Amino acid sequence: MRAVVYKGPFNVAVEQVENPKIQHPNDVIVHITSSAICGSDLHMYEGRTAAQPGIIFGHENMGLVEEVGPGVVSLHKGDRVVMPFNVACGFCKNCIRGYTGFCLTVNPGFAGGAYGYVAMGPYPGGQAEYLRVPFADFNALKLPPGKEHEEDFALLADIFPTGYHGTELAEVSIGESVVVFGAGPVGAMAAYSALLRGAGDVYVVDRVPERLQKAKDIGAIPIDFSKGDPVQQIRDMRHGDGVDKGVDAVGYQAVAQGKEAPSTVLDALIMIVNPTGQLGIPGLYVPSDPGGVDPHAKEGRLLIPFGKLFEKGLRLGTGQCNVKKYNAYLRDMIIAGRAKPSFIVSNEVSLDQAPMAYEKFDKRIEGYTKVILKP
Numbered sequence: 001m002r003a004v005v006y007k008g009p010f011n012v013a014v015e016q017v018e019n020p021k022i023q024h025p026n027d028v029i030v031h032i033t034s035s036a037i038c039g040s041d042l043h044m045y046e047g048r049t050a051a052q053p054g055i056i057f058g059h060e061n062m063g064l065v066e067e068v069g070p071g072v073v074s075l076h077k078g079d080r081v082v083m084p085f086n087v088a089c090g091f092c093k094n095c096i097r098g099y100t101g102f103c104l105t106v107n108p109g110f111a112g113g114a115y116g117y118v119a120m121g122p123y124p125g126g127q128a129e130y131l132r133v134p135f136a137d138f139n140a141l142k143l144p145p146g147k148e149h150e151e152d153f154a155l156l157a158d159i160f161p162t163g164y165h166g167t168e169l170a171e172v173s174i175g176e177s178v179v180v181f182g183a184g185p186v187g188a189m190a191a192y193s194a195l196l197r198g199a200g201d202v203y204v205v206d207r208v209p210e211r212l213q214k215a216k217d218i219g220a221i222p223i224d225f226s227k228g229d230p231v232q233q234i235r236d237m238r239h240g241d242g243v244d245k246g247v248d249a250v251g252y253q254a255v256a257q258g259k260e261a262p263s264t265v266l267d268a269l270i271m272i273v274n275p276t277g278q279l280g281i282p283g284l285y286v287p288s289d290p291g292g293v294d295p296h297a298k299e300g301r302l303l304i305p306f307g308k309l310f311e312k313g314l315r316l317g318t319g320q321c322n323v324k325k326y327n328a329y330l331r332d333m334i335i336a337g338r339a340k341p342s343f344i345v346s347n348e349v350s351l352d353q354a355p356m357a358y359e360k361f362d363k364r365i366e367g368y369t370k371v372i373l374k375p
Contacts, residue, residue, distance in 0.1 A: 002375065003128035004354045006055045009047030010362070014352050017056065020124065020132035025071025028136040030081060034154040035126045036060035037354075037371045038085075039184050040284055042362050044118055048253070048291045051118035058127030058373075059085035059115040060157035062143070062150075066130065074137045081140040082331075083133055084323030085158045087113035087123050090138035101322040106134070112320065127354060129375045141327050144335065151342035152334045154372055155189070160330055160341045162282050162321040163189020166247040167197055169280030169317030174198035176244040179234060179272055181265045183211035183222070185370045186282060187249035188344045191220040194247075196339060203243065205230045205268075210367045214344060231272045242274040251283030252297070260293050263302040270309050279316040344370045351375040 003017045020029055035058045044051040062082035065075050075081070088095050089105035106113035107121035116125015123134070133139055143153050163186050172178055178194045180187050183206035194202045195218065204215035205223040212222035221237070223230045235242065246269040256264040262285075269279050285300065292298035309316075333339040346369040349357050353373075360368040 001129035002351055003056045004058060004125070004351065004373070006044060006051055006057060007053050010045065010359075012045065012057065012355050012358050014354055017128070020130050022067060022069045023132065024134060025069045026135050026137065027069040028065050028072055028075055028133050028140065029067040030061070030063040030083070030126075030131045030133055030140070031066040032061055032063040032126050032129060032131055032375050034062050034150060035128070035373045035375070036154055036157070036159075037127070037357060037361055037373065038158055039186065040117070041358075043253070043284065043286075045358055045362060046291070048289060049118045049286065050288065050290070055116060055118065056124040056128055057116045058125030059117055060154065060159070061115065061126030061131055062154050062157060063126075063131070065140070069136070072136050075140055075142070080143040080145055082143060082153050082156045082327070083115070083126070083131070083139055083141070084161070084327060085114050086320070086323050087115060087121060087134060088139060088324070089135050098325050099322050100324045101320045127351065127373055129351070141331065143331065149334055151345045151348075151372060152340055153331065155341045155344070156327045156331055158321070158323065159185045159189050159344070159370075161323045161326040162186050163191075163249070164193040164326050164330065165321035166190040166249060166280040166282040167193045169282065170245040170247055170278045172197050172199050172245050175200045177201045177238070178245045178247065179203040179205065179243045179269070180220075180247045180249055181205045181230075181268065182249035182283065183208065183215050184249065185344050187247075188214055188218070189341060190247045190249050190280075190282070191215055192218055192341065195219055196333075201238075201243070203234050208364050210346075210369055214369065218343065231268050234272055242272045242277075244274060244277050246273045246277065246279050248279065248281040248283040252285045252289060252300075262293065262297050263304050266302065266304045270305055270312070270314065273312070273314060275312040275314070277312070277314055279314060281316060281318040282321060285318075345372055347371045348374055
């Protein structure tokens with residue numbers, strides 16, 4: 001089959017690889033119909049992780065069940081499914097408590113597994129024609145048959161639940177003011193989720209015009225940080241006040257004044273969120289960054305104003321999304337017409353165009369904000 005294979009920094013290729021096979025009675029093989037490129041993929045693409053050449057990328061996957069292992073009871077050939085990016089067992093201590101992003105079974109020695117991602121277990125990604133799904137009864141979410149809502153449902157694998165997770169970590173409530181740093185796919189979904197939860201003013205901070213326009217289109221207030229300190233811009237709009245809640249949808253590759261500054265979003269959130277407020281941090285931070293801007297950053301150590309965070313009594317929540325906590329409910333909102341996350345999708349291209357799509361998405365050019373690959 002064809003698959004997107006990592007060759008080295010800024011280099012992916014579509015190559016012929018071996019088709020996946022049933023390895024366990026609880027496996028299914030899915031014929032991929034949509035697989036999205038994620039901002040997290042760019043960390044590997046840019047050589048900012050320990051990823052080695054040969055990884056098949058792709059953790060945002062949906063398709064049709066092609067083959068069913070003998071132990072699978074709830075899925076049948078032809079079922080339309082979407083898979084959380086988390087690979088989880090469903091029965092370990094963390095999975096039972098709903099923390100499927102921190103499964104203790106699927107990646108021994110590490111809490112959590114994922115498709116096509118460095119250090120997240122032996123699970124090839126789905127930017128390919130076929131994908132093996134382990135513990136399939138637990139990991140595959142069934143969808144209505146047909147092709148309706150294809151782009152919306154594809155986003156249930158990661159970014160819609162992850163954006164919602166950011167608002168859950170921040171405990172966004174009705175009427176509250178919220179700032180989201182980052183208007184990429186996860187940031188857009190966080191702002192959208194805040195609005196779905198009934199938030200009042202929702203500010204979205206970025207510098208890419210197409211992204212800021214998307215934020216404005218859904219009813220959020222765009223803040224272009226290239227035009228000045230975003231904290232001051234928001235305070236000016238709010239007559240000196242800060243906001244109730246904040247979400248970091250950027251992570252460790254944040255920039256300030258044209259240079260990478262890993263802690264800049266955390267600094268800004270601590271300054272703009274009002275005392276006793278709460279921060280949700282779904283943006284990715286890593287314990288090791290080969291491309292870190294200084295020795296501390298290379299070890300995942302960031303200097304932040306912790307004293308100010310303490311002084312203000314701020315609370316925070318971090319960590320990758322436990323997709324299964326949200327995906328069925330978000331699916332039902334899509335079906336009911338209450339949510340349409342596909343507004344963020346900018347491009348659908350064939351799998352063979354993946355190298356071009358990675359390059360344009362990485363450079364934030366030609367409106368490439370969210371790309372879905374079609375095998």
